Amino acid sequence: MFTLNAENRNTALKxxxxxxxxxxxGVLYGKNLGESISIxxxxxxxxxxxxxxxxxxxVEVDVGGSKHTSLFREASYKPATAELxxxxxxxxxANEVVSSTAxxxxxxxxxxxxxxxxxxxxxxxxxxxxxxxxxVEIDIEGKQIGDSLRLGDLEIANDSNVExxxxxxxxxxxxxxxxxxxxxxxxxxxxxxxxxxxxAAE
Numbered sequence: 001m002f003t004l005n006a007e008n009r010n011t012a013l014k015x016x017x018x019x020x021x022x023x024x025x026g027v028l029y030g031k032n033l034g035e036s037i038s039i040x041x042x043x044x045x046x047x048x049x050x051x052x053x054x055x056x057x058x059v060e061v062d063v064g065g066s067k068h069t070s071l072f073r074e075a076s077y078k079p080a081t082a083e084l085x086x087x088x089x090x091x092x093x094a095n096e097v098v099s100s101t102a103x104x105x106x107x108x109x110x111x112x113x114x115x116x117x118x119x120x121x122x123x124x125x126x127x128x129x130x131x132x133x134x135x136v137e138i139d140i141e142g143k144q145i146g147d148s149l150r151l152g153d154l155e156i157a158n159d160s161n162v163e164x165x166x167x168x169x170x171x172x173x174x175x176x177x178x179x180x181x182x183x184x185x186x187x188x189x190x191x192x193x194x195x196x197x198x199x200a201a202e
Contacts, residue, residue: 001069003060004049009038015085019043024084028061028068030091039063046084050075056101056122057134061089069129071100092129099126099165102133104172108141115178116140123151123166131161140173148174 006026010018015025024046029036039061041049053059057072074088092098101122109116127133136156138149151157152168 001058001060002049002053003062003067004041005045006039006041006061006063008064009040011038019083019085024087026087026089028063028070028089028091030068030070030093031096032091032093037063041087043084046087050084054103054134056103058092058129058132059089071098071129071132092132094129097126097128098132099124100132100134101125103135105135105137106173107137107139111141112143112175114145114175116173116175118173120151120166120170120172123164123170125165126163127161131159133162138172140175143175145175145177148172 006028009025013021018025018040022043023040024043026039026041027036028039049059053072055072055074059070059072061068061070068089068091070089070091072087073090074086075084076086076088077083078085090098101124103122104118104120106116106118109118125133133156136154138154140147149172150168151164151166151170151172154172156162157164157168
């Protein structure tokens with residue numbers, strides 16, 4: 001589990017001023033906290049964290065030596081520039097079921113014939129912190145054209161410690177023939193033929 005180093009936010013500075021100084025504002029909240037904690041993280045530390053973690057990851061947030069096992073809830077970005085603006089974290093309690101999302105990652109897509117249609121990239125679920133996951137990796141090496149997988153086919157769908165909230169019949173991926181042209185249904189072109197005959201007769 002990643003340890004994210006943070007500090008109590010300097011509330012005298014506005015978010016834009018913090019970012020100008022190379023720090024990202026954030027918030028840490030949860031039932032076990034008396035009130036939400038406003039935090040700030042250096043841009044370098046935030047970038048290091050985001051390289052290996054996504055929303056739904058468990059992380060230990062260290063605020064000035066006080067450590068909190070947390071769930072990475074949200075990252076906000078500036079629409080025009082994709083600049084990181086804010087990070088949100090929820091503290092976890094060992095006996096409290098939490099709702100989250102897990103990413104679905106396909107491995108070795110380049111090693112199979114055909115084109116992979118990855119239609120489900122994440123799913124929602126509930127679990128106690130001890131059983132939480134942030135990603136499911138599926139090795140599809142050896143799969144052939146026509147092969148497919150639904151969410152209910154994953155091993156985690158049978159894990160009694162995890163309640164999957166996304167419909168289990170959702171298609172995760174399918175392998176199709178990239179060389180096969182799309183079939184266009186034939187249409188009744190009698191009107192077009194009649195028009196062509198009329199033009200020829202003129």
